[in-house]
Structure formats: structure tokens, C-alpha cells
Amino acid sequence: MGVFTYESESTSVIPPARLFNATALDGDKLIAKLAPQAVKSVEILEGDGGAGTIMKISFGESSTYGYVKKRIDAIDKENFVYKYSMIEGDAISETIEKISYETMLVASNNGSIIKRTCHYHTKGDVEIKEEHLKAGKEKASQLLKLVENYLLEHQDAYN
Template sequence: MVAGSVVEECKSTVALGRLWKAGILDVHNLMPRLAPEHISSVEIGGGDGGVGTIKKFNFTDAVKLPANFVKDRVDVLDNEKHVFKYSVVEGGLLGVRLKSYSFDHKFEAASDGSTVGKVILEYETLDDTDLSEEEKGLLMGAVLGMMKAVEGFLLANPDAYA
């Protein structure tokens, strides 16, 4: 088994509060609308949105993963520090290529009113080979792509999540 991590930093011109509300707290409602070509639906399998909540993201045939869904469990949701962490508990590359993987999002307001974010992917492979750059890109690209879709929506709809 190989344990590893990938860190990506990103910046958005959208204010922290709006990005947090839309991209973290309401992402399950937004993503099927913003990316219907990739996400057909999102189901809440228990919980109130906080720690312990299970969210199942169902993919369309356009998403080329071994499973046609990813089921996440919310591990940390800190609305004051703007920290969100979740673990994949079923689907995606779990059980196929990875023993475990999780994502940690941390957001801060910049002095100019924009938002600076950091996304950390932590994983453990099933075998003794590390993830390829393509596999890392697939996992991080999906998460960062969702955030970019939310940012685009918020920029186009300045009154949304205000």
C-alpha cells in the first residue's frame, strides 16, 4: 500500500460566505443543475448535512469511473473556520484502485474580498504502486471542476446565496 496526498490551491473572486454556502452547504442541490452532463442526481442517505451525513453523487455515462457513483461521508464541517472534510465510503476508485481516500477543503477570505482555497486529497492505494498523475488529475479535477462550476454560477447570479 502507498499512502499519498495531493494539494491544490485555488482563488476565486467570489466572497467566502457565498462560495461556502453554495459550494459546500448546498452543493448537493446545485451540481445536478450545473453539471447535468456529469451528475444525474445526488441523494442524501442520512444526516442533516452535518458530520456523519452520507451523500451519493450519481454519475452519467460521461464519467469514466469503475462505479457510476461516489458515496461520501461528511467527517468535518466547521462553518466558522470554513473547513470541510469528507471521506469516500463507496464507489469511485474505492476498492478498485484505492483502499481509502478523502478530501479536505479549507477556505479563507482574502483582503480584497476574494476567497483563497486549498483542497487536499489524501489516499491509500490497494497495492504497492502510487496513483498515476492521470489518476490524481482525475480525482482532483472532479473536485476542482465542481468548485469552478459553482463559482461560474455565482458570478452569473450575483444575488444567489447572498
């Protein structure tokens, strides 16, 4: 098994606590509400929403995938750190065992700095293609903008 690590950093105009509440604590359900063409439904299969929880996310018509199972690995509300893994589904190919994500939000003068680390756990010595990473980063960026716009329009949400 190989592990391919990809790191990225972006910014948001939303402060860390509010962004964490919207993206980490309620992100899947919020995306399903804001972009039903991307996420059709979110179902908790095991757990209470905390670490160890397993969810099934069914994608909408605009996605090339049908579903994925996600396991929440850790939630640190005080330090705005959220860790989860995609463990099953057609978004996980026959060459990838799982994809683990760690997102940390850090306060900045203008909102938040979003630091994200992705670990692709591959079966064998499979190489992750740059276009796959670029497509995932672009989709994540679009979803973040969608959430930011929602939070800017709804100042009382997720405070």
C-alpha cells in the same frame, strides 16, 4: 495500507462565506442542477446533512463512473473548512480504500484562496499515478468555474 497526500491551492473571485455555502453546504445538489451530464442525482442515505451524513452521488452520462458514496467528516462554518471522504463506489478502485478531502477557504483581497488536501488511502503499497491526480484536479477546476459563473450571474444566491 499506505496514504498518499496531495495538496493544491487555487483562487476564486467569490468571497469565502458565499463560496462555502454554495460548494460545501449545497455543492452536490448545485452541481447536479448546473451539470446534469456530470451528476445525475444526490441522495442522502443516512444523516441530516451534517457530519456523519452518508450520501450516494450518481454520475451522469459524461462520467466514466456510475456512483460514489460520500461521508461528510466535518463542517466548520465559522472557519470555512469542509472535510469528506469517498468511501464506496466505482470511482474507488480495488487498490484504494477511500479518498479523504479537506477544503479550507481563506479570504483574500480579490475573493478566496481555496486550499485543498486529498489523502488517498491505498490498500498495500499502491502508488497513485500523476495522470490520475491531474485528471481529478482538472475536473474540480471545471466544476469550480461552473459554480463561480453561476454565483456571478445570480448575485442573490447563497448570501
